[in-house]
Amino acid sequence: MFEEFLEKRSKKIRRLFEKGKPLERLYPLHEAMDAFLLTLGTKAKKAPYARDSIDIKRVMIFVCVALMPCIFMGFYNTGYQIQMAQGEAYSFSGCLWLGLLKVLPIILVAYMAGGFWEVLFAVVRKHEINEGFLVTGILYALILPPTIPLWQVAVGISFGVVIAKEIFGGTGMNVLNPALTARAFVFFAYPAQMSGDAVWAAVDGFTRATPLAVVATAQKGTSAVAALTEAGYAFKDVFLGFIPGSIGETSTLACLIGLIFLLVTRVASWRIVAGCALGLTAMSSVFLVFKGENAIAFFSLPVYWHLALGGFAFGSIFMATDPVSSSATEQGRWIYGFLIGVLVILIRVVNPAYPEGVMLAILFMNVFAPLIDHFVVRKNIKRRLARASGK
Amino acid sequence: MGTFSIKKGKNILLKGAAKKEIIAVSFPKHVALQPSDFRGLNLRLAVEVGDSVKVGATVLSDKTNPEIRIASPASGKVSAINRGPRRALLSVVVELDGRQEAETFQTFKEEQIESISNDEVTSFLLKGHLWPVIRQRPFSKVADPKKKPKSIFIHAMNTEPLALDSECILQNKEKEFQAGLMILKKLTDGDVNLCMSEGAKAKALTQAQGVQRHVFSGPHPAGNVSTHIHCVDPINKGDHVWYVEAQDVLRIASLFLKGVYPVERIVAVTGEGAGGHQVYAKTIMGAPLSVLLEGDIPEQMRYLSGSVLTGKDVGAHGFLRFYDTQVTILPEGGKREFLGWLSPGVNKYTFSKTFVSSFLPEKEVSLDSDKHGSDRAIVLNNIYNPLVPLDIMTYFLLKAVLSGNIEEAEELGILECDEEDFALCTFACPSKTDVGGIIGQGLALIEKEG
Numbered sequence: 001m002f003e004e005f006l007e008k009r010s011k012k013i014r015r016l017f018e019k020g021k022p023l024e025r026l027y028p029l030h031e032a033m034d035a036f037l038l039t040l041g042t043k044a045k046k047a048p049y050a051r052d053s054i055d056i057k058r059v060m061i062f063v064c065v066a067l068m069p070c071i072f073m074g075f076y077n078t079g080y081q082i083q084m085a086q087g088e089a090y091s092f093s094g095c096l097w098l099g100l101l102k103v104l105p106i107i108l109v110a111y112m113a114g115g116f117w118e119v120l121f122a123v124v125r126k127h128e129i130n131e132g133f134l135v136t137g138i139l140y141a142l143i144l145p146p147t148i149p150l151w152q153v154a155v156g157i158s159f160g161v162v163i164a165k166e167i168f169g170g171t172g173m174n175v176l177n178p179a180l181t182a183r184a185f186v187f188f189a190y191p192a193q194m195s196g197d198a199v200w201a202a203v204d205g206f207t208r209a210t211p212l213a214v215v216a217t218a219q220k221g222t223s224a225v226a227a228l229t230e231a232g233y234a235f236k237d238v239f240l241g242f243i244p245g246s247i248g249e250t251s252t253l254a255c256l257i258g259l260i261f262l263l264v265t266r267v268a269s270w271r272i273v274a275g276c277a278l279g280l281t282a283m284s285s286v287f288l289v290f291k292g293e294n295a296i297a298f299f300s301l302p303v304y305w306h307l308a309l310g311g312f313a314f315g316s317i318f319m320a321t322d323p324v325s326s327s328a329t330e331q332g333r334w335i336y337g338f339l340i341g342v343l344v345i346l347i348r349v350v351n352p353a354y355p356e357g358v359m360l361a362i363l364f365m366n367v368f369a370p371l372i373d374h375f376v377v378r379k380n381i382k383r384r385l386a387r388a389s390g391k
Numbered sequence: 392m393g394t395f396s397i398k399k400g401k402n403i404l405l406k407g408a409a410k411k412e413i414i415a416v417s418f419p420k421h422v423a424l425q426p427s428d429f430r431g432l433n434l435r436l437a438v439e440v441g442d443s444v445k446v447g448a449t450v451l452s453d454k455t456n457p458e459i460r461i462a463s464p465a466s467g468k469v470s471a472i473n474r475g476p477r478r479a480l481l482s483v484v485v486e487l488d489g490r491q492e493a494e495t496f497q498t499f500k501e502e503q504i505e506s507i508s509n510d511e512v513t514s515f516l517l518k519g520h521l522w523p524v525i526r527q528r529p530f531s532k533v534a535d536p537k538k539k540p541k542s543i544f545i546h547a548m549n550t551e552p553l554a555l556d557s558e559c560i561l562q563n564k565e566k567e568f569q570a571g572l573m574i575l576k577k578l579t580d581g582d583v584n585l586c587m588s589e590g591a592k593a594k595a596l597t598q599a600q601g602v603q604r605h606v607f608s609g610p611h612p613a614g615n616v617s618t619h620i621h622c623v624d625p626i627n628k629g630d631h632v633w634y635v636e637a638q639d640v641l642r643i644a645s646l647f648l649k650g651v652y653p654v655e656r657i658v659a660v661t662g663e664g665a666g667g668h669q670v671y672a673k674t675i676m677g678a679p680l681s682v683l684l685e686g687d688i689p690e691q692m693r694y695l696s697g698s699v700l701t702g703k704d705v706g707a708h709g710f711l712r713f714y715d716t717q718v719t720i721l722p723e724g725g726k727r728e729f730l731g732w733l734s735p736g737v738n739k740y741t742f743s744k745t746f747v748s749s750f751l752p753e754k755e756v757s758l759d760s761d762k763h764g765s766d767r768a769i770v771l772n773n774i775y776n777p778l779v780p781l782d783i784m785t786y787f788l789l790k791a792v793l794s795g796n797i798e799e800a801e802e803l804g805i806l807e808c809d810e811e812d813f814a815l816c817t818f819a820c821p822s823k824t825d826v827g828g829i830i831g832q833g834l835a836l837i838e839k840e841g
Contacts, residue, residue, distance in 0.1 A: 003727055003728065007727055036732075037729065038727040038728060038729060040762070040764065040765055041724070041725040041726055041728075042725070042765060043725050043762055044724075046825060046828060047697075047700060048701070048815075048817055048818045049695060049702065049719075049760050050403075050759065050760060050761075051762050051763050051764075051818055052740070052741050052743065052763065054745055054746075054764070054819075054821045055764025055767075055821050056767040056770055056822055057764065058821070061733070128766075170768065172767070172768025172822075173768065265744045266744045266745075323772055323773065324772075328773075328786050328787070373787070377787050380784050383782070384802065385802075387625060388628070
């Protein structure tokens with residue numbers, strides 16, 4: 001009954017968007033709203049005459065659902081950091097409320113600015129609005145520091161959507177992950193608002209080094225864990241996410257809950273996540289084994305700290321697994337993931353400029369993913385040729 | 392003899408299976424021949440409206456290879472010649488006079504079959520109008536009688552949803568089937584590969600002589616011709632193999648032994664929409680679907696000649712296609728649902744794990760023609776791999792075809808495939824990509840460019 005009522009309404013409104021009508025050009029907008037409310041009910045015109053119930057809308061919504069724990073922790077921890085910095089008494093609802101005030105505008109601006117470009121391109125190119133933006137927008141918001149000015153949020157996502165995605169042909173054609181590209185753009189364009197010790201807690205004038213910065217600046221020859229303990233970082237807090245950092249990435253636990261959801265619903269590739277963890281473990285073990293007497297503190301950071309610190313969990317679970325910008329072959333996914341893990345450690349430990357390397361590692365491997373695939377595909381072709389000449 | 396256990400793929404347990412009981416349905420008043428069924432032939436009319444034809448009389452013949460001809464499956468009068476855009480021939484309809492008078496050819500005795508030569512077999516099949524039952528790979532088109540295939544595959548199993556069980560047809564037909572196999576053996580210097588499903592008990596299959604028997608098990612597309620060829624005798628560029636449906640092997644034998652163009656066809660009438668008519672219906676080639684359903688043709692149904700995965704929507708008044716041994720009647724979809732993307736989906740069918748139903752025990756499902764989404768760019772590229780048992784990188788093959796890179800498509804093995812092998816991919820794709828259709832376009836392009 002209700003469906004029929006909606007359908008009638010929708011049909012009435014549709015008339016405004018039809019050819020020759022005033023809102024003709026905004027048809028994709030109407031289409032998106034219509035399909036949001038009611039399933040399309042289009043029929044298969046060619047064999048197979050029945051189709052799987054899944055569609056891209058469902059897939060993208062599921063990624064958003066997987067992000068829920070991270071979003072919640074983003075609200076909570078942002079508020080928690082403010083309360084800590086201001087020395088206020090702790091209250092759970094207070095944390096949430098403070099965080100909500102800080103983070104919600106960032107999410108909304110990211111969605112609005114990015115959504116604007118998305119709709120514009122859909123209108124110009126006359127295609128339907130892609131649901132992928134639901135994911136890009138929230139991913140981008142979650143990897144920003146909570147203190148970022150809102151205009152920078154808008155500039156960043158505009159860059160990400162237009163330059164990283166639309167000029168390559170839109171959804172499904174991009175080489176780089178749009179959310180990460182957007183962040184990389186703001187990171188290099190406005191370093192003062194994106195890095196350092198002052199940007200992680202949303203209180204003016206308050207500084208606190210992130211755990212990774214603590215390790216990076218620790219004296220040579222000292223133990224990384226000791227430096228962290230001294231700076232007040234316990235592993236439990238790092239794992240649960242009660243530390244300064246970008247909005248949604250601090251909690252490894254929240255990311256793991258999201259991962260379980262993604263793996264149970266088979267939306268993300270477990271090979272990539274496993275490859276990342278393996279690569280990170282391997283490379284950090286190498287540094288642990290070969291650390292000298294007077295090595296920089298990062299050499300001595302144990303593997304489990306590496307896994308929990310910074311954006312590694314968030315990046316490897318939600319960013320590296322983007323099916324469009326990652327490897328598309330099964331073997332390729334292992335290699336791609338492994339190399340991301342290795343690069344993360346290389347940038348963290350050996351590169352003096354950036355204490356964190358997840359963003360750059362993933363973007364770098366995005367670029368190499370097609371090359372990895374190329375070699376895997378060539379192997380298949382060679383096998384085929386060998387079969388032909390083997391007769 | 393080989394045993395192959397296929398791991399990749401998926402069976403769709405569709406409701407509406409046919410009872411394995413062969414029942415003769417009433418005799419049709421019209422039958423049709425549809426030129427689009429015969430891939431690779433460029434057919435020209437040999438009759439006009441009003442002409443009288445007998446069973447086995449030439450109705451169509453190929454322009455390039457005039458000795459390949461298509462026969463009328465019934466005696467009567469040509470009542471209509473339907474054309475589509477640009478005068479393309481759509482169908483030739485014959486109105487039956489009910490007498491089924493037939494053209495007669497010479498007959499062979501079973502003992503004689505051993506001594507017939509290759510050329511004799513070819514020319515008799517051509518003369519008897521039965522040549523088109525032999526198809527070739529690559530391109531799944533009617534075989535070229537001037538060529539010799541490296542082997543011949545007998546398609547005696549089918550894993551499509553609700554497909555006809557070949558075993559049932561071969562019951563008590565051991566002699567005829569064996570004769571058909573021996574005739575086909577003459578056409579190749581290589582093997583005749585008889586491909587059957589694991590657990591096949593029909594003596595015609597288990598005791599077949601002079602052929603290589605291969606047993607396949609596993610989910611669909613374990614029963615596809617491409618899967619059999621890929622496992623047993625893969626084709627590379629320049630090779631070709633031929634394949635014949637098990638039911639048509641019986642027809643070949645019948646032509647040789649009885650000297651009459653065989654028209655009998657047993658068809659599995661399946662699908663939820665088929666009312667109470669889900670049986671193995673005995674009818675003739677080119678019969679209308681309405682006869683198979685005894686005239687019971689409700690609206691709001693899809694009338695498919697073939698299976699739900701690879702069939703063709705012919706409409707309630709349509710006719711059985713030449714190679715099909717199954718019709719599927721599928722309820723029409725198109726109901727709009729409020730906030731469908733949010734629904735837990737206890738009753739939604741999916742290969743994915745994104746609905747509650749994915750975690751419930753598998754049971755027979757009822758599907759309709761709803762597309763469940765609109766076309767998007769391919770985002771999830773790991774959907775196809777678990778559904779294609781061939782050593783084919785579907786996603787990259789797709790990209791090669793879409794970018795018009797024929798060379799790479801060939802390198803990636805497109806010549807081993809047919810559209811039907813990717814039907815499951817199209818079914819499962821969340822972006823609703825017509826995977827099979829794209830592969831088909833690639834094959835057509837390659838064939839055109841030689």
